Amino acid sequence: MKLVVPNDVLILIGEQVEQKADRWNLIFASHHFHDLFLPLVYRKVSIHHWQDANSFIHAILKRPALARAVHELDLTSWHARSVSDDECNQIQTSTSLRAWLEDVSCSTGESDQWAQGLGQGLADAWVALILPLLSQLRKLALAYTTNSPHLDRIMQRAVDCEKPFSAQSTFRHLRKVSLHHREYLDRSEHLDNVGGETQLSSTLLLPFFQLPSVRAITANAVVDPSSTTSSSEEPTDDKKPRFGFSSITDIDLRASSGNHGMETLVSSCADLKSFKYQHSDSHVLSNGYQPSAFYRSLTHSKKSLQILWLDHYGSHHPFTAAGLNQNHDEWFGSLADFTALQEVRVRLPNLLDIRYQNEPTTPLIECLPSSLETLYIEGCEERYLGMLVSQLQTVIKNRQARFPGLMRVDIEGAFHNVPSDDDDQVANSGSEVLEAVIKDKVYQAAEPLHIDCINAGLELHLHDRDLLHT
Structure with missing residues (x-):
């Protein structure tokens, strides 16, 4: 049988x-x-170069059911590959490609320009041609360069429901988007941009905030969209932040510069639940890290925000384009009014106002929300450890009444001991020094807090970013 x-x-x-x-x-x-x-x-598709893209697009044009099968598209490993004259001719004379170009283009001139980009193997041209075909796409991971005219154009048409999106919204299922900037994805694409600033073009980022299905977006090298406007200029109506039109709930910005607290992005979210930001002073337009600007922009999300990471292992330079960088240790402000906040990861000088004194102007217990479950404090200098331990002890002693959900505390700082022969820390082999470890006196300073955490049923962890094993 x-x-x-x-x-x-x-x-x-x-x-x-x-x-x-x-x-x-x-x-x-x-x-x-x-x-x-x-x-x-075809459920999960990774495309690495123009030849992959060429094979893929011909396959899904021939069998549209395969295009509908694609749920995830990963282009983060795209690398340049040369195109021979014969290959270029085959691309530009392909009947199926030409037919699809006519469907997505609004003019013969645009179609010809697009075909030229395809013949050069440009990622921007190939990716922009593929995206409108993927009606069931859930997750998109994209490596891009600053100059991406075809992608900019196709994304704006998607938002405006213009050709080729007039019949249906191709991105109606898209939930997660990752945009990874690559300065020189292909040097031949950007010879006119050598020496230019590496940053995400807001014309590419902002359309994803306007797609009603998108819930999470990750991007790097983002410069605050409002940074290009002089602070003395009064913003016009079309440049003023629009509030609550986006369905995005999770924002993760890495190696970025938010001079104005990324207000254009943050305030657009109607129900923001997670905001993670890593600062970088490497951008030309950076004026240094300004936490109070983020406080102002996140005010609109006080009732919904559950996770807040501010400047996780950020990069700060002594000088920026604006001059001496004096603002990167500014106090963020009290988090007590963020009533849904469960996880906080923040640098000590931004958590407590200790710029000019050894004790904070506002005690830690008054800065934390009652909903807090996890507190990760970065950038604690050794001289402030005793103060921080004392502040945290007060928090833990009042945990049952004020912070009943608090379960874990992490403290990170430059706590490691640099071994040297002078300290008689020499390995058995002779001249090789022992591996660096967190100093004993750091553990000793944190021991009273450790005991309080054990008694309260909390976890306490000490970290040093230079010692990954700690």
Whole structure:
């Protein structure tokens, strides 16, 4: 008796096959398996260069069902690959590519310019041609360069529901977006931009905030969209922040510069739950880290924000384009009114106002929300450790009444001891010094807090970013 396994069961089994190579083996097992599992192979697509893109787009143009099978598209590993004259000619004379170019372009001139970009192997041209085809896309990871005219154009058309998006919203299922800036993805693409500033073009970032399905966005090298406007200029109506129009709930900005607290982005979110920001002074337009600006922009999310990371392992220079960098230790402000906040990761000088004294102007217990569960304090100088331990002890002693959900405290700082021969810390081999470790006196200073945490049922962790094992 022949046992017939239903297709639905076979598909469930195939979805448990994680390795792409194994999924490929499935489709070559039989004609039936080929037709059944080929869409599964296309569920997660990674494209590394123009040849991958060319093969992929021809496949999905020939079989539109495969385009509908794509849920995740990863372009973060894209690298330049040269295009021969014969290959360029094949691209530009391809009947299927030309037909699709006519569908997505608004003029013959645009179509010709786009075809020229394809023939040069430009990532911008290929990616912008692929995206409108993926109607079921859930997750997009994109490596891009500052000059991405085709992507800028296609994303704005998606927001405006213009051709080729007039019939349907291709991105109606898109939930997660990652935008990774690559300064020289292909030097031949950007010879006119050598020496220019590396930053994310807001024309590419902002459209994702206007797509109603998107919930989470990660990006790096973002310069505050309002930074290009002089502070003395009165913003026009079209440049003023719009409040609460975006469905995005999670923002993660890395190696970025938010001179105005990223207010254009943050205030657009109607229900922001997670905000993570890592500062970098490497951008030309950076005026230094200004925490109070983020306090102002995040005020709109006081009732919804659950996770706040401010300047996680950020990069601060003594001087910026504006001159001496004196603002990076400014106090953020009290978090007590952020009534939904559960996880906080912040630098000590931004958590407590200790710029000119050894004790904070406002005690820590008055700066924290009652909803807090995890507190991670970065950048604690050794001279402030005793003060911080005392402040945290007060918090823990009042935990039951004020912070019933608090379960973990982390303290990070430059706590390691630099071994030297003078300290007789020499390895058995002779001249090789022992590995650096957190100083004993740091552990001793934190011991009273450790005891209080044990008694209260809390976790306490000490970290040094130069010692990954601690």
